[in-house]
Amino acid sequence: MNKLTQYLQIHPADNVLVALQDLEEGHNISFNGIEFKLPNRVKAKHKFSLYDLPQDSEILMYGVLVGRNKNELRRGELLTTLNTEHATEEFTLKERKLNWNIPDTDRFSERTFKGYVRSDGKVGTANHWLVIPLVFCENKNIEVLKDALKEELGYQAIKNYQAETRQLIELYQAGKTIEEIISVDLDGSEDVRGSKRIFRNVDGVKFLTHSMGCGGTRLDSDSLCGLLAGYITHPNVAGATVLSLGCQHAQASILKKEIYARCATFDKPLYILEQQKYGTEERMIQAAIKSTFTGLMQANQHERQDAPLSKLTIGLECGGSDGFSGISANPAVGYASDLLVALGGSVILSEFPELCGVEQELSDRCVDEQTALKFMNLMKNYNKRAEEDGSGFYANPSPGNIRDGLITDAIKSAGAAKKGGTSPIVDVVDYPNVCTKPGLNLLCTPGNDVESTTAEVGAGANVVLFTTGLGTPTGNPVAPVIKISSNTTIFEKMNDIIDVNCGTIIEGEESIKEAGERILDYVISVASGELQPKAVQLGQDDFIPWRRGISL
8 A cells, every 4th residue: 555545455256445545536647547426425444345246246355255235336336234234154164274475483492581481381471469269249349459459569550540539629728610520631640650569570560440250150160160260270370369259159179170271280379268267357358468569578689691582472352343453463473473473472363253255264274174173163153142132243343343344344354364364273272271282373362442451351362452443442451452553543532541553554554564563562562661651650450350151
């Protein structure tokens, strides 16, 4: 693309074009010998027909079926939810297609990152201590521990807004009216960076809460134990304090079993405290404070050291996607993914509802038939359960997605899958298990941003690349989440939460290859502790376990 490009055909087989800027009614379109005037205005990110299409014609984008038109479409007509509906091709087991676009890795072949080497051979990009509940009954005690420890140890939020509240109190006490208070300009948040951090080698003490552990299905409580075990054994985690009530479904014995299933040589400090054994809350809280403090003393002994890039496992995520995501940020992340795979590292592509429509391509890329069948079965069963609940994969796009050009789930999915690059798929992993093979892994998760990011980290991602076209503050407690914009407008508008801009691709200032290499450079700096992504700076510690019921 160059700076004068106004519209784009993504794949030679496509029968629609994507507007890269607002195109007014009557705008002249000249493409591959075809010339016509737009019959209506087309906003940037939206699609219009390249041909006259009879009713029920196939709509092709990214070279795959992404929808059908409900009525006849004129050449140049805007695609909307009123005239286009979701449609995908059937998928079956076919021959393996394992050839891929192996990138030139010379620029990265000698690179390393500075990480925390664990006894099991994994390498962390951060060094955290976890304080987590086995059941929601302990959430209040988690908050008590947070109040007791976080600020005293120097892990308070980088910014707080107490100054704004004090200013409003003063205005109220001075007798100001509601209208006067609404109109006042507040002085701004306070920077309270942790200069008094006691344990210099511990990046954070993370206090997680959730609404699970009892009262639901045993499948959910067992999955919770598996997810928590994934976090406790995670290379970015030095150890954990776990609070248990004692009588819940998610028993400590199940948690321990899941821990050793993931790491047979597990040797991190782990303290599990059961309230019903301690009796009073005070006794348990005091024991938890002492255990956590001594655990932090052990965690502080770890220091960063050089590690090969093959020790990186990158989670691939998107949220608040737009019509540019699939042609800028996602392909750039895909190129970075291919680079890391070629260097011996691992990547995790998840969000199965957002792979709807590209199942054939992905199953063909699986290294063997058994892996392909596992992927296809997971997709079919997940969609079947969603439809039984009254909402199949077709219902995945959000109002924001639709407003910005992703009018069917298949259009959204075809662009979202670009994050996975072109390499063969080495494994298909079901939630909440861990990805253990170097290369591209598929992880079954919902499309919900936070649930999926939570799952990817539980599966071993020590960095997450998160693309967005509309903007989102999502982060994670233990793995740094790098936010990547699909367009320059949102990058400039929300630059307090977005790290990398790929709008340069849309504007013709940078190729996908150049952006992908720039992303990997950024990952290496983050993994080494040299840069903190915005989500980390803001303390964005989102954590939502997936209830295996229906979540798209």
